[in-house]
Amino acid sequence: xxxxxxxxxxxxxxxxxxxxxxxxxxxxxxxxxxxxxxxxxxxxxxxxxxxxxxxxxxxxxxxxxxxxxxxxxxxxxxxxxxxxxxxxxxxxxxxxxxxxxxxxxxxxxxxxxxxxxxxxxxxxxxxxxxxxxxxxxxxxxxxxxxxxxxxxxxxxxxxxxxxxxxxxxxxxxxxxxxxxxxxxxxxxxxxxxxxxxxxxxxxxxxxxxxxxxxxxxxxxxxxxxxxxxxxxxxxxxxxxxxxxxxxxxxxxxxxxxxxxxxxxxxxxxxxxxxxxxxxxxxxxxx
Amino acid sequence: xxxxxxxxxxxxxxxxxxxxxxxxxxxxxxxxxxxxxxxxxxxxxxxxxxxxxxxxxxxxxxxxxxxxxxxxxxxxxxxxxxxxxxxxxxxxxxxxxxxxxxxxxxxxxxxxxxxxxxxxxxxxxxxxxxxxxxxxxxxxxxxxxxxxxxxxxxxxxxxxxxxxxxxxxxxxxxxxxxxxxxxxxxxxxxxxxxxxxxxxxxxxxxxxxxxxxxxxxxxxxxxxxxxxxxxxxxxxxxxxxxxxxxxxxxxxxxxxxxxxxxxxxxxxxxxxxxxxxxxxxxxxxxxxxxxxxxxxxxxxxxxxxxxxxxxxxxxxxxxxxxxxxxxxxxxxxxxxxxxxxxxxxxxxxxxxxxxxxxxxxxxxxxxxxxxxxxxxxxxxxxxxxxxxxxxxxxxxxxxxxxxxxxxxxxxxxxxxxxxxxxxxxxxx
Numbered sequence: 001x002x003x004x005x006x007x008x009x010x011x012x013x014x015x016x017x018x019x020x021x022x023x024x025x026x027x028x029x030x031x032x033x034x035x036x037x038x039x040x041x042x043x044x045x046x047x048x049x050x051x052x053x054x055x056x057x058x059x060x061x062x063x064x065x066x067x068x069x070x071x072x073x074x075x076x077x078x079x080x081x082x083x084x085x086x087x088x089x090x091x092x093x094x095x096x097x098x099x100x101x102x103x104x105x106x107x108x109x110x111x112x113x114x115x116x117x118x119x120x121x122x123x124x125x126x127x128x129x130x131x132x133x134x135x136x137x138x139x140x141x142x143x144x145x146x147x148x149x150x151x152x153x154x155x156x157x158x159x160x161x162x163x164x165x166x167x168x169x170x171x172x173x174x175x176x177x178x179x180x181x182x183x184x185x186x187x188x189x190x191x192x193x194x195x196x197x198x199x200x201x202x203x204x205x206x207x208x209x210x211x212x213x214x215x216x217x218x219x220x221x222x223x224x225x226x227x228x229x230x231x232x233x234x235x236x237x238x239x240x241x242x243x244x245x246x247x248x249x250x251x252x253x254x255x256x257x258x259x260x261x262x263x264x265x266x267x268x269x270x271x272x273x274x275x276x277x278x279x280x281x282x283x284x285x286x
Numbered sequence: 287x288x289x290x291x292x293x294x295x296x297x298x299x300x301x302x303x304x305x306x307x308x309x310x311x312x313x314x315x316x317x318x319x320x321x322x323x324x325x326x327x328x329x330x331x332x333x334x335x336x337x338x339x340x341x342x343x344x345x346x347x348x349x350x351x352x353x354x355x356x357x358x359x360x361x362x363x364x365x366x367x368x369x370x371x372x373x374x375x376x377x378x379x380x381x382x383x384x385x386x387x388x389x390x391x392x393x394x395x396x397x398x399x400x401x402x403x404x405x406x407x408x409x410x411x412x413x414x415x416x417x418x419x420x421x422x423x424x425x426x427x428x429x430x431x432x433x434x435x436x437x438x439x440x441x442x443x444x445x446x447x448x449x450x451x452x453x454x455x456x457x458x459x460x461x462x463x464x465x466x467x468x469x470x471x472x473x474x475x476x477x478x479x480x481x482x483x484x485x486x487x488x489x490x491x492x493x494x495x496x497x498x499x500x501x502x503x504x505x506x507x508x509x510x511x512x513x514x515x516x517x518x519x520x521x522x523x524x525x526x527x528x529x530x531x532x533x534x535x536x537x538x539x540x541x542x543x544x545x546x547x548x549x550x551x552x553x554x555x556x557x558x559x560x561x562x563x564x565x566x567x568x569x570x571x572x573x574x575x576x577x578x579x580x581x582x583x584x585x586x587x588x589x590x591x592x593x594x595x596x597x598x599x600x601x602x603x604x605x606x607x608x609x610x611x612x613x614x615x616x617x618x619x620x621x622x623x624x625x626x627x628x629x630x631x632x633x634x635x636x637x638x639x640x641x642x643x644x645x646x647x648x649x650x651x652x653x654x655x656x657x658x659x660x661x662x663x664x665x666x667x668x669x670x671x672x673x674x675x676x677x678x679x680x681x682x683x684x685x686x687x688x689x690x691x692x693x694x695x696x697x698x699x700x701x702x703x704x705x706x707x708x709x710x711x712x713x714x
Binding site: 035036037038121122123127137138139140142144145146147231232233234235236237251252253254 | 360361385472473536538539672675679683686690
């Protein structure tokens with residue numbers, strides 16, 4: 001009884017701010033609705049979903065989302081684990097490094113993207129720095145102008161923004177591994193790498209699973225960087241991720257039904273991929 | 287004793303209700319507009335004067351970033367919480383008219399005898415974009431056409447005489463821009479000229495129209511009419527971009543945002559007459575006729591039609607869902623604003639094209655009014671329809687495809703036509 005009382009606020013919150021919008025989005029996805037029109041939505045069944053299957057733009061946005069997620073989520077998990085391991089192994093300045101790496105996570109995505117726009121300007125620091133490192137002069141790397149480079153730029157910005165956040169989660173996970181287990185392995189003669197490979201990593205598996213699922217979901221929901229980059233003149237096609245496509249379909253094209261159908265498809269794909277990750281992780285454990 | 291106390295209490299309550307009642311009787315109207323520091327100062331003064339003249343009205347003026355206006359207003363209207371008054375550019379405003387979200391002008395409240403007297407007060411044609419099914423739905427905050435602003439110091443620095451060497455044709459523009467452009471390797475440190483990305487509806491259709499092309503066919507269903515004209519335009523942008531002559535790109539800082547500071551980084555750019563007030567504001571020592579001048583929108587050497595850059599309007603509109611009292615108050619305020627067209631021109635340099643202002647010495651003597659008016663006479667109105675944001679997106683994608691992605695104009699022409707025709711059919 002008391003259990004229900006305690007979870008009631010959370011259930012109410014999710015019901016109002018998560019479940020209701022999802023059901024409403026699904027209901028709208030079966031209708032056509034212009035947000036400016038005062039007429040009620042018109043029921044069209046699955047037509048919006050069928051239109052999406054026929055749309056080259058929709059498939060291109062999935063390609064952009066897939067490439068971005070693959071290119072960002074995997075480095076995000078690997079690098080944040082690496083950083084967390086390095087920071088935990090430091091005897092001094094642990095707090096400083098945690099703070100330094102976490103700082104970008106508290107900057108709003110829009111502000112971060114705006115700062116990066118200045119850096120990636122042809123006359124900005126990015127060109128100067130890369131040219132200095134590579135010993136080049138006057139080369140424009142076209143961070144925002146070339147379709148492949150703009151895809152790379154969004155990945156860099158996202159990595160910079162989210163790396164600290166996932167590093168902190170890994171640090172918490174590493175801190176949760178009992179010292180006694182490590183000591184036992186040490187007594188059994190395990191070296192540094194063996195300890196890490198056969199003790200730390202397996203015990204860190206729940207954290208790794210959590211981080212990989214979160215990283216994948218975060219990457220599939222990316223929006224602000226791509227939106228601001230296209231507003232700043234970057235070519236849209238290569239970074240027209242699903243969320244950006246949902247925005248343009250709903251807000252610019254005034255097709256709310258279609259935009260909601262895209263949102264439902266995105267939700268289902270994220271759900272299936274998350275379940276798959278849990279399933280694969282469970283199989284590995286058994 | 288108790289009776290007297292009750293009577294006094296009742297009297298006090300009635301008095302409080304009357305005082306409170308008079309406060310409640312004040313009609314509050316909310317006005318959303320885009321940022322413009324010069325206009326904000328003027329409108330806040332006008333609102334203060336208006337509220338003194340009409341104590342029954344209270345105005346709440348809210349400014350929003352220009353590039354956020356369309357989505358903020360759309361979101362507000364979608365939730366039936368739109369402001370009582372708003373303004374945007376006409377391609378974004380037109381769907382509000384078509385969908386019945388804005389109220390027709392109330393001529394009496396706005397200080398006119400009837401609707402016809404409003405049309406008579408303005409330059410013919412400038413109210414056409416807000417006329418729908420015989421009714422008028424807006425008053426112009428500004429009607430603007432862009433010409434080319436030229437930094438005379440940059441010309442002199444490159445050994446050119448701005449008064450004689452300024453470009454008259456698109457071909458000359460590319461040549462002059464090449465002479466003015468400075469680079470550090472591939473990186474441009476001074477652009478000779480750059481376009482006003484991503485406002486492609488303002489200039490791309492006009493460039494094609496000079497060569498006989500049309501954005502929308504006469505049947506209203508076909509699009510990108512006149513292959514040769516459109517191919518020439520696309521090729522021009524391909525040549526202009528970083529993979530061609532490398533004269534500019536949408537990814538460089540907007541030319542108009544750096545022009546005012548005269549930092550030897552931009553030679554020419556597109557803007558409206560309002561830019562003069564912004565230059566004065568940002569850099570008072572950068573003077574017309576000495577530091578900068580304005581030249582007409584270029585033509586192709588073999589142009590078949592004399593067409594200037596399209597003009598657009600920002601129109602004040604009133605929310606149809608606002609109460610009748612608020613609508614009355616809103617049109618009274620907007621009529622009051624419109625009656626100060628001279629102050630808007632003098633202090634903000636935005637043109638509210640009233641006959642009275644256009645015939646005034648103040649307007650005629652303003653720097654380069656003759657150039658802007660000459661271009662305006664040749665300017666079509668910007669393309670506006672329910673689908674204009676989608677059409678703009680197709681143009682943007684097409685220009686970026688040739689400029690940045692290295693695609694061939696012939697291939698892009700096909701996708702551009704398909705995209706615009708799909709937008710005309712209302713398809714995704």
